[in-house]
Amino acid sequence: MIGTAEKPSGAYAPDAAPVLQVSNLTVSVNTEAGLKSLIRNISFSLNPGETLAIAGESGSGKSITSLAIMGLLPPPVVRVTEGQICLNETDLLTLPETRMRDIRGNRIAMIFQEPMTSLNPVMTIGAQLSEAIMAHDPIGRREAHTRSLEALTAVRMSQPEKRMSQFPHELSGGMRQRVMIAMALALRPDVLIADEPTTALDVTVQREVLELLRDLQRDLGTAMILITHDMGVVAEMADRVIVMQSGQMVEEGNVKQLFHAPKEDYTKALLASVPRMGDGSGAQEGGKAGASIAEIRNLKVRFDVRGGIFGRVTHRVHAVENVNFDIHAGETFALVGESGCGKSTIAKALAGLLPYTGQIRIAGSEIHSLTRAEAKAIRRDVQMIFQDPMASLDPRMRVGDLVAEPLVIHKIGTAAERSERVAMLFDRVGLSAAQMERYPHEFSGGQRQRICIARALALQPKLIIADESVSALDVSVQAKVLELMRELTEEMGVAYLFISHDMAVVENISDRVAVMYLGQIVEMGCRAQVFGNPQHAYTRRLIEAVPVPDPTYERPAGLRLAGDIPSPMRRLEDTPKLAKLVDIGEGHLVAMPD
Amino acid sequence: MFSFLIRRLLQSLLILLGVSMITFVLLYWLPADPVRQIAGRSATAQTVQNIREQLGLDQPLLVQYWRYLGNLLQGDLGRSYLQRTEVSTLIMSRLPASLLLMAGAIFAELLIGLSMGVVAALRRGSRTDQVLMIVSFVGVSAPQFVVGLLLLYVFAVQLHWFPIGGYGTFSHLVLPALTMGILGSGWYSRMMRSSMVDVLRQDFVRTARAKGLTRRRIILRHALPNAILPVIAMIGIDVGIFMGGIVVVESVFGWPGIGQLAWQAIQRVDIPIIMGVTLVSATAIVIGNLVADVISLMVDPRIKIR
Numbered sequence: 073m074i075g076t077a078e079k080p081s082g083a084y085a086p087d088a089a090p091v092l093q094v095s096n097l098t099v100s101v102n103t104e105a106g107l108k109s110l111i112r113n114i115s116f117s118l119n120p121g122e123t124l125a126i127a128g129e130s131g132s133g134k135s136i137t138s139l140a141i142m143g144l145l146p147p148p149v150v151r152v153t154e155g156q157i158c159l160n161e162t163d164l165l166t167l168p169e170t171r172m173r174d175i176r177g178n179r180i181a182m183i184f185q186e187p188m189t190s191l192n193p194v195m196t197i198g199a200q201l202s203e204a205i206m207a208h209d210p211i212g213r214r215e216a217h218t219r220s221l222e223a224l225t226a227v228r229m230s231q232p233e234k235r236m237s238q239f240p241h242e243l244s245g246g247m248r249q250r251v252m253i254a255m256a257l258a259l260r261p262d263v264l265i266a267d268e269p270t271t272a273l274d275v276t277v278q279r280e281v282l283e284l285l286r287d288l289q290r291d292l293g294t295a296m297i298l299i300t301h302d303m304g305v306v307a308e309m310a311d312r313v314i315v316m317q318s319g320q321m322v323e324e325g326n327v328k329q330l331f332h333a334p335k336e337d338y339t340k341a342l343l344a345s346v347p348r349m350g351d352g353s354g355a356q357e358g359g360k361a362g363a364s365i366a367e368i369r370n371l372k373v374r375f376d377v378r379g380g381i382f383g384r385v386t387h388r389v390h391a392v393e394n395v396n397f398d399i400h401a402g403e404t405f406a407l408v409g410e411s412g413c414g415k416s417t418i419a420k421a422l423a424g425l426l427p428y429t430g431q432i433r434i435a436g437s438e439i440h441s442l443t444r445a446e447a448k449a450i451r452r453d454v455q456m457i458f459q460d461p462m463a464s465l466d467p468r469m470r471v472g473d474l475v476a477e478p479l480v481i482h483k484i485g486t487a488a489e490r491s492e493r494v495a496m497l498f499d500r501v502g503l504s505a506a507q508m509e510r511y512p513h514e515f516s517g518g519q520r521q522r523i524c525i526a527r528a529l530a531l532q533p534k535l536i537i538a539d540e541s542v543s544a545l546d547v548s549v550q551a552k553v554l555e556l557m558r559e560l561t562e563e564m565g566v567a568y569l570f571i572s573h574d575m576a577v578v579e580n581i582s583d584r585v586a587v588m589y590l591g592q593i594v595e596m597g598c599r600a601q602v603f604g605n606p607q608h609a610y611t612r613r614l615i616e617a618v619p620v621p622d623p624t625y626e627r628p629a630g631l632r633l634a635g636d637i638p639s640p641m642r643r644l645e646d647t648p649k650l651a652k653l654v655d656i657g658e659g660h661l662v663a664m665p666d
Numbered sequence: 667m668f669s670f671l672i673r674r675l676l677q678s679l680l681i682l683l684g685v686s687m688i689t690f691v692l693l694y695w696l697p698a699d700p701v702r703q704i705a706g707r708s709a710t711a712q713t714v715q716n717i718r719e720q721l722g723l724d725q726p727l728l729v730q731y732w733r734y735l736g737n738l739l740q741g742d743l744g745r746s747y748l749q750r751t752e753v754s755t756l757i758m759s760r761l762p763a764s765l766l767l768m769a770g771a772i773f774a775e776l777l778i779g780l781s782m783g784v785v786a787a788l789r790r791g792s793r794t795d796q797v798l799m800i801v802s803f804v805g806v807s808a809p810q811f812v813v814g815l816l817l818l819y820v821f822a823v824q825l826h827w828f829p830i831g832g833y834g835t836f837s838h839l840v841l842p843a844l845t846m847g848i849l850g851s852g853w854y855s856r857m858m859r860s861s862m863v864d865v866l867r868q869d870f871v872r873t874a875r876a877k878g879l880t881r882r883r884i885i886l887r888h889a890l891p892n893a894i895l896p897v898i899a900m901i902g903i904d905v906g907i908f909m910g911g912i913v914v915v916e917s918v919f920g921w922p923g924i925g926q927l928a929w930q931a932i933q934r935v936d937i938p939i940i941m942g943v944t945l946v947s948a949t950a951i952v953i954g955n956l957v958a959d960v961i962s963l964m965v966d967p968r969i970k971i972r
Binding site: 142144173174175176177178181182184186189190191192193194195203204207208239241252255382383 | 673868870872873874875876878879880887888892895965966968
């Protein structure tokens with residue numbers, strides 16, 4: 073049986089025979105126009121214990137490469153048309169499906185991007201783990217249970233015994249990804265393929281998972297192929313890097329050499345567009361203190377949770393608790409924090425999409441005191457751009473009409489005037505007026521986000537709420553969209569409420585920053601204050617956790633994270649303690665522990 | 667779980683109250699006069715008036731309904747106008763036959779529908795898939811009396827495999843159950859197919875493949891349990907559709923169930939029986955939905971009881 077073959081152990085040994093050898097791999101898709109190649113002539117080798125990163129932007133073919141190695145390409149449409157994939161001495165492409173099945177999960181294992189959907193929702197964690205082990209080792213249920221428990225313990229899961237009988241929805245994203253890692257490494261595979269393993273996770277959770285992967289890999293001597301778009305993750309994890317672009321290998325090299333002396337133009341451009349964290353300096357402070365556009369006072373948003381026979385409110389989710397801040401004309405105010413911290417809830421309240429208590433004053437008028445018509449007029453001043461541009465554009469409408477729609481709703485101008493204005497907006501966001509007649513699916517992700525920006529600009533708002541607006545974009549596209557947003561502030565004086573989980577992006581675009589934790593602001597100040605002199609423990613933790621795109625960077629040791637963030641759901645009588653913000657100088661507010 | 671059941675039962679009682687009210691009012695407004703039916707054409711005005719008073723039909727609607735409701739709460743569904751028998755006795759004598767038919771029909775439609783759906787999903791885009799979907803389309807669109815007569819002609823008249831009609835043995839059950847099941851199996855096969863196709867695309871199925879599981883195990887252990895979840899809720903709704911179909915199918919096959927009872931009662935404007943059958947049917951639908959919800963609750967750990 074294959075599973076009994078001797079496993080290599082120990083750390084990365086560059087001189088040993090490669091465990092995996094891919095040569096001239098070409099994968100093609102059957103289309104009506106004939107065979108079209110998705111990746112071409114990919115060749116690389118993977119040594120025992122080594123971490124090889126495959127980096128590239130979306131559509132570069134990095135995931136196709138990994139699926140080809142696993143033999144999981146969707147047949148019969150997509151298939152390998154040329155090349156070899158050798159695991160030790162065996163050419164995987166010549167193996168029949170039954171033999172390939174013995175290898176999958178046993179000698180080559182894989183972790184996927186989406187921990188939320190990668191586990192079966194109606195099976196317990198324990199059953200899913202045991203099943204993976206029993207698929208390859210002829211052992212009984214009891215022994216499989218014991219080994220699953222060991223695997224969960226190995227991935228530092230809290231309360232592993234209890235997790236075994238839980239279902240995936242009862243676990244957080246980070247915990248689910250640990251389960252996936254436990255499943256992949258339980259059989260001690262020769263090769264682990266991690267396809268964007270931390271992309272969907274919060275930054276502090278990402279840090280934990282990356283460290284876990286590194287430790288386990290060192291202990292088990294597994295060779296790893298790490299597929300990622302994040303150059304920070306590449307720099308921290310990889311020994312060697314392959315850069316891919318539109319299905320081809322652009323550059324291959326040792327991680328240090330590739331980061332410090334990239335040979336190819338594409339690699340140089342890719343590295344240049346990676347947002348880097350500094351110490352928050354370089355901003356022109358104080359120069360932008362215009363009149364305040366939005367004033368938020370004592371904002372609270374709570375969601376009722378009902379229970380019992382009569383459906384009474386038993387719990388409340390305290391999504392936003394007592395938040396105060398101002399946004400001035402022409403400034404970019406950033407809200408950062410991890411998922412569930414309440415940052416998007418604030419955006420929705422501000423845009424009038426959610427009921428709230430407290431005061432929101434837009435351009436001097438208190439929203440709650442306005443009539444319906446006045447409130448509608450005020451809405452013109454606040455526009456939103458969302459995370460997923462495809463989902464926020466109606467696929468059956470022409471993009472020109474989509475951009476003109478806000479004008480139609482607010483009855484502005486004649487049809488001719490509107491179309492003239494839309495053409496001007498298209499031009500402004502870097503699209504041509506000729507493209508107005510097209511449909512959203514004909515555009516790339518970055519172009520779609522430009523269309524969303526044009527739509528937001530149509531009403532000449534004073535404030536644009538950008539909720540994770542660049543998170544889904546590739547770094548090179550992201551850099552250009554951010555540049556456009558910056559130009560618009562200077563030209564039109566529009567202010568942004570920039571909501572993001574990405575600390576590096578926030579540091580690059582914002583004037584002032586508020587850090588949120590469990591519905592409250594724990595630190596707020598100008599960029600230099602928050603990034604250059606972070607005072608709250610949580611802010612430091614967030615900044616520390618960001619992967620640094622520099623392979624020579626030495627991470628300060630001893631940083632231990634406190635695990636998952638507690639739930640904002642509380643019993644009725646149990647109100648959260650409000651953080652008291654103290655000014656520690658020049659408007660730098662920090663929540664003080666008491 | 668307990669408070670969920672209590673709440674659902676209270677809701678069910680409200681629904682039944684509503685059904686009784688609406689049916690009562692509709693029957694009261696009916697242009698056909700039950701008293702004329704009872705008295706016959708040659709009856710004098712005085713006789714008609716006597717019968718009307720005797721049955722309490724001269725009272726205002728509200729009083730009649732109130733009296734009916736009072737009796738109903740004591741388990742009394744009233745007496746048939748024409749048969750002079752307790753409605754509850756009549757219904758109880760025929761309910762087992764209808765329940766048996768319904769059980770047979772549900773079994774038939776699930777067996778046929780789910781297997782057709784799963785096979786079509788697994789062979790998506792193939793000739794098999796196309797043929798199965800055409801068959802299911804025919805099943806959905808064919809009227810039940812046509813399907814019933816066709817089955818009767820082929821399997822009873824020509825092949826003599828099953829009896830032409832009647833009640834008593836398993837072979838009596840097959841054709842009526844199939845007739846009712848064919849309609850449902852068309853729905854179920856389409857629903858199961860799209861649900862299965864959807865689940866097979868999910869990330870966790872890819873994870874299962876990456877574990878090196880066999881195809882059989884991936885389908886049976888991972889895809890099927892997830893794909894069947896939306897179908898379960900459908901079964902509850904289905905009971906309602908059956909109640910409509912049962913009237914037709916029982917007539918075609920001479921099946922002695924409440925469908926036939928209802929049909930005769932409607933023809934003779936025997937209001938107490940119509941009311942009784944309607945309430946029993948509504949109860950069956952409410953129970954069917956409740957059972958489907960409880961099953962969903964048990965098989966899907968994500969559904970939280972609130």
